[in-house]
Amino acid sequence: MKANVNDIEMSYADRGTGLPIVFVHGFPLDGTLWQPQLDALSDEYRVIVPDLRGFGGSTPSQEVTMDQYADDLHTLLDELEVNQVVLAGLSMGGYIAFAFHQKYPDRLCGLVLVDTRPQADTDEARANRAATAAIVKELGAAALADDMLGKLLSPVTSKNQPNLVQTVHAMMARQPVVGIVAALHGMAQRPDSRPMLGDISVATLVVVGADDAITPAADAEAMVDAIPGSKLVVIPDAGHLSNLEQSQAFNQALREFIATRVEGV
Ligand code: MLT
Numbered sequence: 120m121k122a123n124v125n126d127i128e129m130s131y132a133d134r135g136t137g138l139p140i141v142f143v144h145g146f147p148l149d150g151t152l153w154q155p156q157l158d159a160l161s162d163e164y165r166v167i168v169p170d171l172r173g174f175g176g177s178t179p180s181q182e183v184t185m186d187q188y189a190d191d192l193h194t195l196l197d198e199l200e201v202n203q204v205v206l207a208g209l210s211m212g213g214y215i216a217f218a219f220h221q222k223y224p225d226r227l228c229g230l231v232l233v234d235t236r237p238q239a240d241t242d243e244a245r246a247n248r249a250a251t252a253a254i255v256k257e258l259g260a261a262a263l264a265d266d267m268l269g270k271l272l273s274p275v276t277s278k279n280q281p282n283l284v285q286t287v288h289a290m291m292a293r294q295p296v297v298g299i300v301a302a303l304h305g306m307a308q309r310p311d312s313r314p315m316l317g318d319i320s321v322a323t324l325v326v327v328g329a330d331d332a333i334t335p336a337a338d339a340e341a342m343v344d345a346i347p348g349s350k351l352v353v354i355p356d357a358g359h360l361s362n363l364e365q366s367q368a369f370n371q372a373l374r375e376f377i378a379t380r381v382e383g384v
Contacts, residue, residue, distance in 0.1 A: 130176030131169040135161030139204040143212030149175030155366030173298020183305040189218040205229035217312035229381040230323040236338040237312040264291035273330035273358035316345035322380040323349035328357030
């Protein structure tokens with residue numbers, strides 16, 4: 120489905136009825152990251168999965184910030200006449216969830232922070248992003264896909280789920296260069312969200328793959344220590360894409376969180 124959102128056309132999936140859950144993908148991915156959630160959870164919830172601007176079927180723009188992505192989600196919810204949602208964001212999707220919480224806390228009845236971190240980039244990370252942008256401009260998205268694949272997945276996934284490995288590589292390789300470059304720049308500019316963690320009062324679940332090499336379990340534990348009343352789930356045999364690598368365990372954790380912590384809207 121497509122909606123006119125701010126200055127772009129946004130592609131999204133919207134399936135099921137009941138409590139709305141919005142799933143925000145990470146970098147450099149698209150909404151198909153959440154296919155197992157769309158398939159398994161839309162029997163019980165309204166599952167909304169956008170492609171962020173510059174990814175999947177959504178129009179790219181030359182520049183983007185985490186605030187802009189959050190504004191796009193907010194406008195999409197208005198378009199869909201959805202008020203409060205559970206917002207789940209993986210990695211860059213988590214950075215966007217922090218921005219959304221900062222700007223639109225009243226639109227949240229739950230927050231799910233998946234394989235993400237609150238701190239801003241270090242100077243070294245910013246320099247790496249600039250170097251990555253230059254490589255992607257020169258060699259295309261497939262070069263980035265080749266480079267990132269090994270870091271994203273647990274060794275167990277790489278060994279036991281060859282189809283999933285291929286799916287993730289193809290997902291990265293097909294993203295538009297302009298969207299990737301804009302996102303790299305946007306992530307490099309993002310603020311440190313640690314000072315706001317103590318102000319999060321909405322029910323919050325933090326999920327991390329035990330083998331996540333990009334945003335390790337220690338980051339997740341620190342977030343749980345800082346967010347009042349939040350709950351941590353560590354998913355065995357999963358890396359940075361825990362929802363995809365161990366979808367049943369992930370979905371179970373989400374269902375349990377919603378049943379026990381999230382007040383219906
Ligand atoms: C992601 O999965 O969204 C990225 O690894 C986030 C990042 O590069 O900081």
